[in-house]
Amino acid sequence: MTQTPxxxxxxxxxxxxxxxxxxxxxxxxCNGGGGALGHPQVWLTLTPTPHGGTAVICxxxxxxxxxxxx
Numbered sequence: 001m002t003q004t005p006x007x008x009x010x011x012x013x014x015x016x017x018x019x020x021x022x023x024x025x026x027x028x029x030c031n032g033g034g035g036a037l038g039h040p041q042v043w044l045t046l047t048p049t050p051h052g053g054t055a056v057i058c059x060x061x062x063x064x065x066x067x068x069x070x
Contacts (some may be wrong), residue, residue, distance in 0.1 A: 019064065020067070021028070026046060028044050029042070030058040030060070042060065053069050
């Protein structure tokens with residue numbers, strides 16, 4: 001039996017994990033966190049968000065980093 005998109009078990013509807021970083025952090029490094037299975041290390045700049053903190057999403061692995069307002 002084939003699965004329709006609504007029956008998919010890929011977990012696409014699950015909420016993404018957001019990694020909290022220290023308030024006042026301007027840049028963060030991401031390497032995918034998978035050791036040899038990760039991705040090249042990239043440096044990301046956190047940008048202001050509407051709720052007052054800063055955040056960024058890694059373009060390789062889609063990990064989200066967020067810092068509260070300082």
